[in-house]
Structures are given as C-alpha cells and as structure tokens.
Amino acid sequence: xxxxxxxxxxxxxxxxxxxxxxxxxxxxxxxxxxxxxxxxxxxxxxxxxxxxxxxxxxxxxxxxxxxxxxxxxxxxxxxxxxxxxxxxxxxxxxxxxxxxxxxxxxxxxxxxxxxxxxxxxxxxxxxxxxxxxxxxxxxxxxxxxxxxxxxxxxxxxxxxxxxxxxxxxxxxxxxxxxxxxxxxxxxxxxxxxxxxxxxxxxxxxxxxxxxxxxxxxxxxxx
Amino acid sequence: xxxxxxxxxxxxxxxxxxxxxxxxxxxxxxxxxxxxxxxxxxxxxxxxxxxxxxxxxxxxxxxxxxxxxxxxxxxxxxxxxxxxxxxxxxxxxxxxxxxxxxxxxxxxxxxxxxxxxxxxxxxxxxxxxxxxxxxxxxxxxxxxxxxxxxxxxxxxxxxxxxxxxxxxxxxxxxxxxxxxxxxxxxxxxxxxxxxxxxxxxxxxxxxxxxxxxxxxxxxxxxxxxxxxxxxxxxxxxxxxxxxxx
Numbered sequence: 001x002x003x004x005x006x007x008x009x010x011x012x013x014x015x016x017x018x019x020x021x022x023x024x025x026x027x028x029x030x031x032x033x034x035x036x037x038x039x040x041x042x043x044x045x046x047x048x049x050x051x052x053x054x055x056x057x058x059x060x061x062x063x064x065x066x067x068x069x070x071x072x073x074x075x076x077x078x079x080x081x082x083x084x085x086x087x088x089x090x091x092x093x094x095x096x097x098x099x100x101x102x103x104x105x106x107x108x109x110x111x112x113x114x115x116x117x118x119x120x121x122x123x124x125x126x127x128x129x130x131x132x133x134x135x136x137x138x139x140x141x142x143x144x145x146x147x148x149x150x151x152x153x154x155x156x157x158x159x160x161x162x163x164x165x166x167x168x169x170x171x172x173x174x175x176x177x178x179x180x181x182x183x184x185x186x187x188x189x190x191x192x193x194x195x196x197x198x199x200x201x202x203x204x205x206x207x208x209x210x211x212x213x214x215x216x217x218x219x220x221x222x
Numbered sequence: 223x224x225x226x227x228x229x230x231x232x233x234x235x236x237x238x239x240x241x242x243x244x245x246x247x248x249x250x251x252x253x254x255x256x257x258x259x260x261x262x263x264x265x266x267x268x269x270x271x272x273x274x275x276x277x278x279x280x281x282x283x284x285x286x287x288x289x290x291x292x293x294x295x296x297x298x299x300x301x302x303x304x305x306x307x308x309x310x311x312x313x314x315x316x317x318x319x320x321x322x323x324x325x326x327x328x329x330x331x332x333x334x335x336x337x338x339x340x341x342x343x344x345x346x347x348x349x350x351x352x353x354x355x356x357x358x359x360x361x362x363x364x365x366x367x368x369x370x371x372x373x374x375x376x377x378x379x380x381x382x383x384x385x386x387x388x389x390x391x392x393x394x395x396x397x398x399x400x401x402x403x404x405x406x407x408x409x410x411x412x413x414x415x416x417x418x419x420x421x422x423x424x425x426x427x428x429x430x431x432x433x434x435x436x437x438x439x440x441x442x443x444x445x446x447x448x449x450x451x452x453x454x455x456x457x458x459x460x461x462x463x464x465x466x467x
Contacts, residue, residue, distance in 0.1 A: 110441035121312035124272050125326045125374070135329060140315045217356075218316050 005187050011178055018174035022201060025092055025170065026199075027156040033099030033156075040104035055104070062101030068162055070094050093161040095156060099163045102152050110145035111137075134215070142217040146190060150207055150221070154200045171195055223259040223286050225250040225413055226382055231280030233270050240266045241437045244280065250381075251411045255424040257448075258434035259460060267434075271415070272306050273297035274278045284381070302331070305375035306384040309391050311367040313359040313374070318357040319346065322373045331378065338377075345373040348402050365396030371401050382413045389420060421464050425449050430464075433457040 008015075014135065040055045047055070071094030078085060085093070114137055121134045164173035171192055179188040208221035224247040233245040241263045248254055256264040270274045271282060273291050282289045283319055284303060290296050313322050323342040326332040346352055349369035359367050368462045375383060385404065401423050408427045409412060419426050424431060424445070431448040431454075433441045441448065441457040449465070452458040 100412065108390055115312075115315070116309070117310055117312040119312055120274070121308070121314070121371075123273065124301055124306050125378070126298045127326075128298065131330060135325060136314060143316060216316065216321075 001186075003187055005191070006186055006189055007182050008184055008187055014174055014178070015191060015195065016199065017173065018171040019199060021088075022127075022157065022160045022163075022172075023199055023203075024159040025088070025095060025168075026091055026153065026165060026203075029095035029099050029102075029160075030153055030156055032096040033103045034107075036096065037103030037105075037107050038099030040100065041108040044104070044108055046112070047108060051052045051184050059101040059104055062098055063105070067094065067159055067161040068165070069096045070098055071162060071166065077196040087163070087168045091160075091166055091168055095159065098151065098159075099156055103149075106145055106148045106152060107141075109148075110141040113144050114140055138219040139215040142215055143219055146208065146211060146217070146219045150204045153203055153207070158196060174190060184219065223246055224283075225252075225285060227281075227283040228271075229281040229283070230268075231270065231282065233275055234278055235275075238410050238445050239437055241270065241277075244439055246432065246439070246442070248413060248415075249384075252429045253408050253414045253416065253427050254282075254430045254432060255416045255418060255428040255445075256432050256434055257418070257421070257424060257460075258440070261436075262434040263437040265435055266437075268306060268386050268417060271304060271384060272413075273300060275318045302378040303380055304382045304384065305378065305380035305463060306386060307362055307368070307371050307375050309387040311359075311364070311371040311391075313358050313367055313370055318320055318358055318361070319365060319370050322348050322359070322370055322433050323377050326374070342373070342377060345376055346370070348401065348406070349373050350399070359399060364392045365399045368396075368400050372400075372407075376407075376412075382415065383407070384415045384417075386417050387419065389418065410448060421449075433460065435460070 019164055019215070024033040040059065043055045071091055074094050074097070075087075075090050078090065094108050108110050118136055118140070122136045127135065155165040159169055161172035164176060167173075169177070175188045175192040203220055208219045211219045226246075226248040228244050228246040231241060232239070233241040236371055242264075244267060246254070254311075256267065258264055266275065270277050273289075276291050282291075284300070289300055317325060320339075320342055323345060323391060324335075324338050327338040327341075328335050343352065343355065346355060349371055349372055351373070351406070354362065354366065361368070362370070372385075374389070388404070389400050391412040392400060398421065401420065404414075404416070405427055416424065416428070426445075428445050430442060431445050433448055433454070435454070435456050441452060447453075448457065449461055452461050
C-alpha cells in the first residue's frame with residue numbers, strides 16, 4: 001500500500017476549518033453543559049423533593065440513552081412542534097442535553113468531596129465566604145473533578161463527529177467529503193485522527209493550566 | 223485590665239443548654255487550662271470565643287472592648303486576635319506547608335509577601351519544620367501536621383491562642399513533639415486556652431486551671447489547688463479518678 005498525503009495536505013485550511021467547527025460544538029456544549037450540570041447538582045443537593053425527582057429523571061434518561069438517539073429525537077421532534085433549527089444548533093442542543101447530565105454527576109461528586117473541616121479552619125482564620133470558595137473549595141473541587149471533566153470533554157469532542165450525520169460540515173464531515181473526492185480514504189481519516197488528538201490534548205492542557213493558575217489547584221494533566 | 227474577660231456567658235445547641243454562667247478573667251500571658259469530663263462544655267467555650275457558636279447571653283471583652291458576635295465583619299476581625307487549633311489540624315490539603323502558613327496573611331490580610339514569608343519560615347523553624355516547607359499535608363505525620371497548624375494559627379500574630387485537644391488525635395509517640403512546641407510558646411508570653419486530657423502537661427504549664435462540668439465552671443484556681451486540694455466534690459471526684467492511674 002502506498003500512501004499519498006500530498007493532495008490532502010493541500011486542503012489543510014478546509015480540514016482545519018472543520019476541526020474549528022468540531023471544537024466550537026464541543027466547547028459550547030461543554031460550557032452550557034457545565035452550567036446545566038451546576039444547576040442540577042445544586043437542585044439535587046438543596047432543591048425540594050419534586051425538583052430533585054425531575055433532575056434525577058433527566059440524568060437517568062440522558063445517561064442511559066445513546067446520544068445519537070437523543071439528537072435524532074430533537075432533530076425530528078422539534079420541527080413537529082414548529083421549531084426549526086439549523087443542523088448546527090440541533091446538534092449543539094443535543095450534545096448539551098447529553099453533557100449536562102454527565103457534568104451534573106461529576107460536579108455533584110466533586111462538591112460532595114469538600115472537607116467540611118477545612119472550611120471551618122478557613123472560617124476561624126477570618127476568611128469570608130467568597131474567599132473560602134476561591135481559596136479552599138474551588139481548588140479542591142477542581143482537583144477532584146479535573147480527571148472526570150477532561151475525560152468528559154474528550155468524549156464530547158469525539159462525539160461531535162456525529163454532527164456529520166446531520167449535515168454539519170465539521171472535521172469528520174469534511175474528511176468524508178475529501179475522501180470521496182480523492183479516494184484517499186486511509187490518508188484522509190488518519191489526518192482527521194491526528195487533528196482530533198491535537199484538539200483533545202491541547203484542550204486538556206489548557207483546562208489544567210487554567211485550573212492551576214486561577215485556583216492553585218494541584219492538577220496533573222497527564 | 224484583663225486581656226480577655228468572659229462575663230455570665232450562656233450558649234445552647236438548639237434547646238440543649240451547653241454553657242451557663244461562665245465567668246472568667248484572663249491576664250495577658252496567662253495559660254488557662256480547661257479540664258473536665260467529656261461533654262462538660264470545654265470545647266464549646268472555645269467555639270463560642272471564636273464566634274463559631276453565637277452566645278445566647280453574656281459578654282466577651284477583649285482588651286476591654288466587648289465583642290459583637292452578631293456582626294460578621296467584627297467576628298472576622300476578631301479572628302486575627304484570637305486563633306484556634308483543632309484536634310484534627312484541618313490543614314488545607316491543596317497547599318504546601320509554607321502556603322498553609324502564608325495564605326491568611328497574604329491573601330486575606332494583604333500583608334507584603336516578602337515579610338510574611340520571612341515570618342512564616344521563622345514560625346515553621348520554631349515548630350521544627352523548616353525542612354518540610356514544600357511538603358503537602360498528606361506527606362506529613364499527624365504530629366508534624368499539628369505543628370504546621372499551630373504555625374498557621376500564629377501567622378496573624380494573635381494575642382490569644384486556643385488549643386482544642388490538639389494532641390487527642392495523635393499517636394502517643396507524636397504527642398511529645400507537639401507538647402514541646404506548646405511549652406515553648408507558653409514561655410514566650412502568648413495568652414493560651416488549653417483544652418487537654420494530658421493532665422501532667424496541664425499541671426506543668428498552666429497558670430490557671432478551670433474545672434468544668436455540665437456547662438458550668440465548677441472550680442478554678444492554680445494547678446496546685448485544683449490537682450492537690452480541690453474544694454468542690456465533683457472536681458475532687460474527677461481529679462481523683464484521673465490521678466489514680
């Protein structure tokens with residue numbers, strides 16, 4: 001087998017553009033998912049019983065059905081009730097819906113692991129509540145949550161390839177296009193694999209550095 | 223003027239009274255030990271002084287100024303004057319030894335870093351941990367962690383130090399190193415409240431011993447009086463029991 005990367009490498013702006021769209025879906029879904037997850041984790045901990053039930057049902061549903069099914073469902077169900085979305089938006093909502101449930105579980109476990117004694121120690125040293133959150137709770141929580149969070153982000157980034165099924169021209173979609181134009185399928189998909197690895201590695205490092213510098217969290221990225 | 227004055231202090235957990243009619247007056251540099259059976263209110267008294275449990279009634283005066291425990295800002299301010307060390311040390315696990323000692327003066331008080339660092343290293347040298355500045359708490363023994371906790375409590379240069387059963391969670395062979403540290407501090411003139419079950423230590427370092435039971439001060443006096451010649455039957459009973467072994 002001879003490999004011929006040349007015609008594909010000439011298309012690098014097209015592929016990088018696809019990777020950029022993949023990254024957008026992953027980052028946006030992760031960011032919105034974190035917010036939903038934080039809200040759900042707060043409800044599970046402090047909310048009234050019926051609200052806790054609803055959140056639990058959401059988490060169970062979203063973590064026990066395939067993400068692809070969830071996106072298909074949104075993709076076909078929303079137009080039925082009069083909401084027409086672009087493929088990008090539909091995929092983004094689907095990915096966010098799925099991520100919110102996983103990120104809720106990760107954040108709930110993270111906040112449950114905060115040591116009450118350390119908070120009391122900070123209180124008697126004269127820390128205010130925001131200072132306790134900033135210097136004691138967040139560094140600990142981020143450290144505990146970092147491995148499952150970065151793992152979730154990687155799963156989500158790779159999951160964005162599902163968007164190609166719905167006509168979103170992200171990395172997998174564009175790779176597929178190139179492969180059918182050039183018949184250089186093996187080469188095309190190896191380039192895509194390398195780009196996916198690059199995205200996830202860079203994102204993991206960026207997340208770890210942010211946690212370390214902002215909150216002095218003892219995070220080991222790899 | 224006494225440095226710390228407690229007048230008719232009363233506190234409860236819900237409907238359960240835990241402290242009643244507490245009156246104590248402490249001069250600067252005094253070492254006051256609180257002894258008594260479990261549940262007698264010794265640790266609770268320290269928690270009230272720290273503002274962790276609001277008093278129901280009564281007054282605490284520090285340097286003649288009465289403390290308003292309902293005012294959050296005032297309580298935070300008070301916590302630079304009175305420091306406490308707990309049984310479980312409660313160090314910040316995500317910070318090194320040096321960072322544990324430095325965080326309050328630098329991040330909370332905004333004191334200049336170079337000066338704070340020099341002070342922190344001096345404190346840690348005094349508790350015998352100059353060689354572990356960069357270690358994390360989980361790399362230290364219990365006795366070492368407790369000594370870091372003492373250094374951390376002293377970082378804001380408090381006037382009064384409260385020690386709440388600081389050796390109770392330690393293995394017997396580690397108790398000595400912590401007691402040595404406290405003994406040294408005692409000789410340096412900082413006012414201390416000690417809750418401890420190490421009776422021979424209490425007897426040796428205290429200038430005043432307070433015997434408590436059921437949330438009341440039953441008897442107080444010099445170590446000689448309380449240990450050798452207690453007047454109250456409950457104090458006599460307690461001292462008799464602990465000195466018999």
